[in-house]
Amino acid sequence: MARITVLGGCGAVGSVAVRTLTELPDFDEVLIADINTQGAQKLASQLGKECTPIEVDALNSESILEAVKGSDVVLNCVGPFYQFGQPILEAVIKAKINYVDICDDVDPTRALLAMNSVAKKANISACIGMGSSPGVTNLLTRFANEQLLDKIEAIDIYHAHGGEPVEGAAVIAHRIHAMTSPIPMFLEGKPQTVRFFDEAGIALREEVDFNQIGKYLVYPYPHPETITLPDHIKCKRVTNKGTVLPDEYFQFIIKLVQLGVTSEKPIDVKGTPMAPRDFTIAYIIQERERILRKTNFGEQRGCVKTVVSGTKKGKPHQYVFSLSSIGQGMGEGTGIPAALGATLMYRGKIKTKGVLPPEACVDPMDFLGIMQESLKLEEITGKQSPLLIESIDAKGNIKHLSL
Secondary structure, three states: OOEEEEEOOOOOOHHHHHHHHHHOOOOOEEEEEEOOHHHHHHHHHHHOOOEEEEEOOOOOHHHHHHHHOOOOEEEEOOOOHHHHHHHHHHHHHHHOOEEEEOOOOHHHHHHHHOOHHHHHHOOOEEEOOOEOOOEHHHHHHHHHHHHHOOEEEEEEEEEEEEOOOOOOHHHHHHHHHHHHOOEEEEEOOEEEEEOOOOHHHHHOOEEEEOOOOOEEEEEEOOOOHHHHHHHHOOOOEEEEEEEEEOHHHHHHHHHHHHHOOOOOOOEEEOOEEEOHHHHHHHHHHHHHHHHHHHOOOOOOEEEEEEEEEEEEOOEEEEEEEEEEEEOOOHHHHHHHHHHHHHHHHHOOOOOOOEEEOHHHHOOHHHHHHHHHHHHOHHHOOOOOOOEEEEEEOOOOOEEEEOO
């Protein structure tokens, strides 16, 4: 009997991953492990008998060990990863179970990669950052490197999303962390860092056309592709930039961060200790609904765009991969690839032992194959893949490709 435990299984991302896993034929039991037992029970009742809700405290290693016991794969959707990533992976390695996560923070990515030898010794495979960005972006870049281009010069990754039914505190904490931490970029063939508000960070901002959802200004983002891709694909530049929609909402967060009300050190508020960051996150969550109504934003939407530039037959060539969706946002964009990655892990398609980013352990063709299987494109008349591929030659001629 095949079993998978989804840690954080009733969150915005985890719940999508759970739904996706129940639609695939591989797992007889999906454990929805969350500290929110009420939410886990509700989701399990919606999805059917193969789902089992269990309580887990991600800050307690014994609780994690109990939750994952007897599982074939663990999928970790508990964030923020700078707080939970390392202790959870430590517990899963101790349990000697293969592991997949959606880590999109740079510092914990480095910490997780540093556990490579420990995971190898335990004879487990741990694929980290298997979401949208990172995740799909890494695999499409590897696909371009192996199948489409002779040589890669630059990899530029862009993402925009907004309007999700809910944004949890972990998502907003990650966003604040992104604006207040050094942001790694790979520029001119070497690792460099910029900051969101410094001169170098401002210089990297640019307007990007996101296929179906419009043009938006994007900002440097500390996603791990800029530190992992150069280790596996030779190139001169890797950048990652993004934004959150609507722009009024993102600017609201920017202003709060600029005001400095993001410290995690508690202050006394009428006799009660409170961290300014906790207040700020709660305030952002409250105001988000007002801003969405005020801007008449409509349904959720998102797009991840990966631009891979290089040479083909000695001439400049570029491939642009766009994953766009209307009616879907970050939850689907991250949760679906995570579930597919975990399923590939169970199927034995990820064989390398240790802690590795997607481009180092997942065959892009395996992923594209299971993506088509999950979407059932061939069974639905007129349904098209959400992946748009543009081939742009040295003269600027554009061809639209399909897989």
